């Protein structure tokens with residue numbers, strides 16, 4: 092039986108910070124969730140750590156969980172980071188696992204800084220206290236997982252979350268048609284490096300978007316010159332990323348799926 096594996100999707104580092112802390116405590120390998128599906132492995136535990144998107148799973152996470160093979164009976168856990176409305180993202184994850192004949196042994200939510208700047212401004216005055224309590228919660232979760240506890244956090248199940256999620260998610264991929272890139276772009280390519288959905292190419296020193304966007308906002312938040320905007324909504328809004336996570340670390344994290352394929 093191999094060591095545990097934690098799969099993580101992240102844009103601004105909230106989920107990555109949680110996944111990293113848990114992986115460290117349970118001695119798991121931490122790998123990114125991308126469109127590349129990893130080879131079948133036989134870990135003793137598998138975790139999925141991801142942000143809530145519209146009260147459900149990001150599309151790329153849903154695709155990943157549907158396609159990944161889960162052999163045997165590993166301990167399965169799901170952790171979502173979200174703003175104040177996690178909805179039923181953990182129930183959503185469990186329903187997909189049930190279709191594969193599996194189910195979560197443990198799930199929990201970590202209240203984190205809400206980062207969806209296409210819709211609202213990020214409250215930078217609140218980040219320190221939210222991050223402080225998210226670290227405490229993460230610690231507790233890691234201890235639960237070490238003890239292989241079987242507790243599932245109940246989300247707001249039922250039709251409203253489900254409908255809300257379905258309504259929004261179908262328009263995700265083409266949301267990138269509303270991105271604009273200003274002359275402040277310095278062609279550094281960071282937006283491409285942090286886009287786990289691989290939706291960005293740099294052409295003539297500017298990002299080009301390819302219509303398979305997750306709407307995750309990573310490119311907007313991490314751009315060092317605030318060159319990327321979504322419609323006009325984001326012009327005056329704050330950029331945010333988790334203070335313990337750097338762009339360099341996330342760029343290196345994204346590349347791990349390639350290394351994992353070669354093992």
Ligand SMILES: Cc1cc2nc3c(=O)[nH]c(=O)nc-3n(C[C@H](O)[C@H](O)[C@H](O)COP(=O)(O)O)c2cc1C
Pocket residue numbers: 100101102103104105106107141142143144145146147172173174175176177178203204205206207305306307308
């Ligand atoms: C497209 C999108 C949809 C979101 N929907 C929700 C939501 O329904 N409820 C909520 O509480 N937070 C929502 N958020 C906020 C994120 O879940 C939250 O900021 C998360 O911690 C981001 O994690 P990350 O830094 O790992 O990307 C949304 C963010 C994005 C980008």
Ligand code: SF4
Pocket residue numbers: 272275276277278279280281282283296297298313314315316317318319
């Ligand atoms: S991160 Fe910003 S500055 Fe760098 S290439 Fe992308 S848009 Fe241009």
Ligand code: SF4
Pocket residue numbers: 102267282285286287288289290291300303304305306307308309310311
């Ligand atoms: S293009 Fe930007 S918003 Fe879309 S998936 Fe990539 S990083 Fe996220």
